[in-house]
Amino acid sequence: MGQHPPLPPAARAAAEAACGPVELTEITDRRGSAVWKATGPDGHAAAVKVGYGDGLPVTTREGEVLRLLRRPDLLGAGTAAEASWLVTRWLDGPSTYKLFAPYRGGESGQEQALAAAVGLCRAVADLHAAGWIHSDLQPAHALHTPAGVQLIDLAWAWGPGFEPTNAFRGGIVHLLAPELAASINVGLTPITPSPAADVYALAGSLWTCVTGGWPLDYHAAGIDPHHLSPAQLRARISNRAAPLSPARPWPELQKPLRDVLLAPRSNRPTANELEDLLAAL
Numbered sequence: 001m002g003q004h005p006p007l008p009p010a011a012r013a014a015a016e017a018a019c020g021p022v023e024l025t026e027i028t029d030r031r032g033s034a035v036w037k038a039t040g041p042d043g044h045a046a047a048v049k050v051g052y053g054d055g056l057p058v059t060t061r062e063g064e065v066l067r068l069l070r071r072p073d074l075l076g077a078g079t080a081a082e083a084s085w086l087v088t089r090w091l092d093g094p095s096t097y098k099l100f101a102p103y104r105g106g107e108s109g110q111e112q113a114l115a116a117a118v119g120l121c122r123a124v125a126d127l128h129a130a131g132w133i134h135s136d137l138q139p140a141h142a143l144h145t146p147a148g149v150q151l152i153d154l155a156w157a158w159g160p161g162f163e164p165t166n167a168f169r170g171g172i173v174h175l176l177a178p179e180l181a182a183s184i185n186v187g188l189t190p191i192t193p194s195p196a197a198d199v200y201a202l203a204g205s206l207w208t209c210v211t212g213g214w215p216l217d218y219h220a221a222g223i224d225p226h227h228l229s230p231a232q233l234r235a236r237i238s239n240r241a242a243p244l245s246p247a248r249p250w251p252e253l254q255k256p257l258r259d260v261l262l263a264p265r266s267n268r269p270t271a272n273e274l275e276d277l278l279a280a281l
């Protein structure tokens with residue numbers, strides 16, 4: 001866990017305006033970003049995120065993204081002395097990764113898992129249809145609520161009227177599309193994400209939901225990701241040095257994912273097309 005600064009009073013006030021007096025439960029705190037669940041007396045809850053240090057401008061950016069996206073769950077955002085903050089409604093629902101847990105546990109969870117996969121593709125396709133790119137899709141970055149699938153952690157999202165940022169480094173490296181890894185390493189700036197790179201991360205996220213591991217088999221290629229710099233790991237990814245992991249617990253579902261992960265950018269299906277492929281299973 002990290003070293004978050006005190007919660008800015010304005011962040012608490014934004015949560016309390018929606019929920020009443022809140023109690024805070026820490027959810028995560030790492031890499032300059034901390035998230036709490038703030039719960040009011042009648043059960044209404046908000047997510048409170050504080051960015052500090054290197055994470056300060058990142059959380060500021062996420063607030064701007066939510067504003068531009070007109071996300072109805074945005075309750076407030078601002079910057080205090082040593083922290084930026086963001087308050088959103090608490091989204092009640094499991095992540096995509098969690099919805100695959102019964103399946104991974106060997107229970108008969110295929111129907112639920114497949115519906116979650118299709119729902120995630122739909123949410124990404126809708127975002128793309130609105131002209132936006134998430135840029136950091138992960139198995140935990142979608143919450144499946146009764147009102148639909150909501151994408152979270154939109155700090156690196158990019159859309160109309162939004163300048164790309166030089167701070168973006170491609171999102172989580174294990175789900176980084178090879179062409180994006182290459183462009184980061186050659187130093188092209190600003191680093192511009194694409195819908196196709198989102199689809200790579202989408203398929204990689206679903207692969208991880210199915211297998212419980214990252215899509216690439218670093219070990220088979222003699223790569224220890226923990227002993228490489230980010231640039232060295234990106235070089236391996238851009239060269240496709242590591243094969244796909246051999247785990248094939250669900251071959252029918254993994255076939256279209258495999259095709260996405262191995263295709264060159266120009267041949268990758270869209271999120272919409274991947275949704276159709278999965279819905280047809």
Ligand SMILES: Nc1ncnc2c1ncn2[C@@H]1O[C@H](COP(=O)(O)OP(=O)(O)OP(=O)(O)O)[C@@H](O)[C@H]1O
Binds near residue numbers: 031088091
């Ligand atoms: N609005 C929300 N409703 C419910 N849970 C949320 C909400 N926002 C964040 N969370 C929870 O907090 C976790 C961390 O949120 P988020 O990914 O936005 O922060 P982060 O600091 O970028 O974390 P990480 O470094 O793990 O990606 C999420 O995985 C989710 O469990």
Ligand SMILES: [Mg+2]
Binds near residue numbers: 141153
């Ligand atoms: Mg996150």
